[in-house]
Amino acid sequence: MALIDELEPILRQITPEAHKRWEHSISDVPLEYRQRHAAEWNKIANEFFGSVDDLLTRFREFALLDAHDFAKNVEALALPGDHKTRTGPGQPIVGGSPMPGTAFWSIFSADAYFMNDVREMIHAEQWNSKAAEAFRDNFLKNFGEAADWQGAYLKELSIAAASYHLAVNRAKKAILFVAESCLAALKFHPKLQNDLDFNDDSKAAPWATASGATSTALTAVGLFLSGGAALVVGVASLLSGIYSFAKTSGTKPYLQVDYNDYPPKIISDTEYAIKALREWLFLQDDALADGLGKDLSDDQAFASPKLRLASPGLTPDAYKTLDIRDGDGKPPNQVVASIVLLARAGYYNLPGAAYEYDSAVRTLDACTVPGSMGTFFPKSLPKFNEATRRLGDYLRETGDALTRAGDAMLTAARSYQGTDEERADIISQINQIPPHHSRAPFH
Secondary structure: OOHHHHHHHHHHHHHHHHHHHHHHHOOOOOHHHHHHOHHHHHHHHHHHHHHHHHHHHHHHHHHHHHHOOHHHHHHHHOOOOOOOEEOOOOOOEEOOOOOOOOHHHHHHHHHHHHHHHHHHHHHOOOEOOHHHHHHHHHHHHHHHHHHHHHHHHHHHHHHHHHHHHHHHHHHHHHHHHHHHHHHHHHOOOOOOHHHOOOOOOOOOOOOOOOOOHHHHHHHHHHHHOOOOOHHHHOOOOHHHHHHHHHHHHOOOOOOOOOOOOOHHHHHHHHHHHHHHHHHHHHHHHHHHHHHHHHHHHOOOOOOOHHHOOOOOOOOHHHHHHOOEOOOOOOOOOHHHHHHHHHHHHHHHHHHHHHHHHHHHHHHHHOOOOOHHHHHOOOOHHHHHHHHHHHHHHHHHHHHHHHHHHHHHHHHHHHOOOOOHHHHHHHHHHHOOOOOOOOOOOOO
């Protein structure tokens, strides 16, 4: 349910209850005295009811918290449990698969289900040429490292999104409590701060594994940054921001509206409670802005060249000088087999990996947070959007590099200068290669 739909029924009761409470508060003042000082009393009454109207406006501003669902960012970027492990630089990925549907899954899929086969091809003994070595050393190894770093920072962005999600959900629960507390105080039955249970976010978390924002945030750090690709990056600088978030999120702003015989004091106390909630949100904003800001400028984070994949600098002509040996001279012809592998890499594997990168880019593009959320997170959201955009650009560059490399390999295979018999066999087998899958298979 939208916040405003929960909040509005409470707000609609505040004005009539304020009127009743005002009448009750002046009931002991002699009518003659009020009539004698009518202008003064009217001014006080108008100021009071004006403050009630202003208060309702301040409550309704929190409806902007519904402008974006950060849980969808978490689900789109990476989820707890997403992991991959590489035994060494350029080695195949082992271990469990990440969660399908996430951008992290797309990067994992490109690497594990498409590029690993290409590594096996290039490492085959019959590929002894400068072109093959350059492709292996300048492209395949760099791709593996870039994929690890890209995946790690998809996780990190997801941690940031999870932190926003927790802060927003706690703020929604808190503003409802403040409205209920104000109404209860006007009705002579104030609610207590303990009724809010401010630190319990077990139902608000984007995954139900912790019973408090502090423990949830720390659990997120453990889930996202332990093992696998996270070890390649090390402890990312946003980690400090997340710990800061966990610390500040553990604070409890005073949101209780206390009982008071004087109704304007109830309204002013409610305004202070709203102010305290906003200040708490700004603390979350500061913590996340600090972590994201460090990452955006750190050459061990989003400014790292390891997030980017350069072109191998090979053209189809480079493959014409491939030194391919036909081992024992027995069928199948290893020259033909190797050229067909080259074609398969160019026609199936690299385009398939590029498709997965395109999918990840589309996911990242959809994770931009609207500017209206900047009302509550003015410092950090521009940095979150900048980090999302920058990582999307890197993934787009990687996809383009994969496509160009695949085109060169396929062109080289089709134009390989072998015997007439070899060429006929090569073309026949190339024509049997299926186009890449739109989504990598489960293995």
